[in-house]
Amino acid sequence: MIRFENAGKTYPGQARPVVDGLDLAVPEGTTCVLIGPSGCGKSTTLRMVNRLVTPSEGRVRVGGADVADLDPIALRRRTGYVLQGIGLFPHRSVAQNVATVPELLGWPRRRIAERVDAMLDLVGLDAGRFRDRRPDSLSGGQRQRVGVARALAADPPVLLMDEPFGAVDPLERGRLQGEIGAILRRLGKTVLLVTHDIDEALRLGDRIALMREGRLVQVDAPERLLARPADAFAEAFVGSDRWLKRLALIPAAAAREPVAAEGAPRLPEGASLRDALGLLLAADAERVALAGEGTVTLASLRAAAVDAAGGFTCAP
Template identity: 65%
Template sequence: MIRFEGVSRRFAGADRPAVDGIDLAIAEGSTCVLIGPSGCGKSTTLRMVNRLVEPDNGRVLLDGRDVAGVDPVQLRRGIGYVLQGIGLFPHRNVADNVATVPRLLGWKRARTADRVDEMLALVGLDPKDYRDRRPDELSGGQRQRVGVARALAADPAILLMDEPFGAVDPVARDRLQVEIGAILRRLKKTVIIVTHDIDEAMRMGDRVVLMREGRIVQADTPDRVLAAPADGFVESFVGEDRALRRLALTRAGAIAVPGDPGDAPGITGDTSLKDALALLLSSGAEHLAVTGGDGPAVLTLTAIRDTASRES
């Protein structure tokens, strides 16, 4: 668990604290997304976990241990870190980039090589095709995948991601958010993500923390943030189309009912209701065939509308 207890930080010359007395607990194995306008303190908060920034007051605890008492170098070697700029070493090939921390930890060559291949495969890059390439031979999305592989190479329990997909084109970004999010949940890592993208926050977070002027305004599940904004600031920040954003959080298989779909267009149970609605509208169909469950199932436009309008 990661815990912030009364944590504050003011930078020299600033008229107010960058982080102002926050209290926050992040459960082990969960993904917490920090979001808010520029200058709200989200990146400063993240960087206090690995001591790139030191708090003026309060404590940051990892499994009950104050990070202030841990050697910064050793601390950082045990925490994965992914940046917006990716930060790959341009003079090193992909394998050498991914192997950075295992080598610093003194892993044997064979173990390191096996781990490099395992991590590349995990993020969807065939080791045979990508191991010997240099960063300038990769697309933005591929470089970001390598950055994630490098951050996970030494199997850290904690992963920090600061605007991880901000430099990637929108199409690749959406795909990366889904794929990397699924990987992190499967590995049960404790993750903090900083983003300004509300859709990214809702898609990747188990818990979303909205910040404003160094303080936490609301910390809750994505669905609760969308369904019950804490105040006018949160309501404005998540947008007027928050009902559609809620549809992106629900899978078709969760509300489909058993039935004979006939020749209706087909989707998988993992399809979001937002994507299902788009298909219904574009195809002119009244219902969809949902596959991947225990048997034939049907998703209707009425069910999607009911889900979008329900306040919980």
């Protein structure tokens, strides 16, 4: 559990707080995404958790303990941290990068080696191929996977992610988001993630905390944020196409028809209604095949979307 209790941060010489009276709880095992315009206080809020930023007022608790009462070095060693620049040590191999925190914690060498291989496998990198490579020989997506493996290596209960996919090629970003999101849900980590990308927030967040000028505007599940924005700012931020964004939250299987799929374009496992619509239009097809049995048509997709849209309100 991460809890902000009237937490605020004002820097000397500034007219207003960067973060102002923040009250927010991130339940254990969930992912909360902080989102909002540049300068709204997202990253400052995240850095209060591991004491890279000290609150000017209020407190931040992790697992019930006030972080101000904890040794900052020990706190950071048991808090995973993934950032946009990734921050891998260029002179150290992939294995040495992943082993950083376990080495600082004094783990036995054999345990570290086993953990490194397990973490590389977890993030989809073959240990035999990647263990001894240097970061400059990796693609952006591969470096980000190593960064996540390093953050998880000591099995921290809390993971902080600051614009983790911002430096990744757009063509790889969606796939990487999906894979890392599935890993975090499987591990049951408590995650606080910062992004400016509403689609990324909707894809990864169990709850989304929308901020403006250091204050919370709305904290809600992704579906409810899209269905009922709290005010005009929230509505503008999620976008006029929020009904289409909502299709990305509904699995394509919701529109399943028990019809043979011979010759139909195939959707990947875990595809959404938006993925199905995109493939139908791109392939100019009458139906697309699901990863399991059955197909999706425009008619079945429309019916599933309408059925799932109970209570969804949209400006005319």
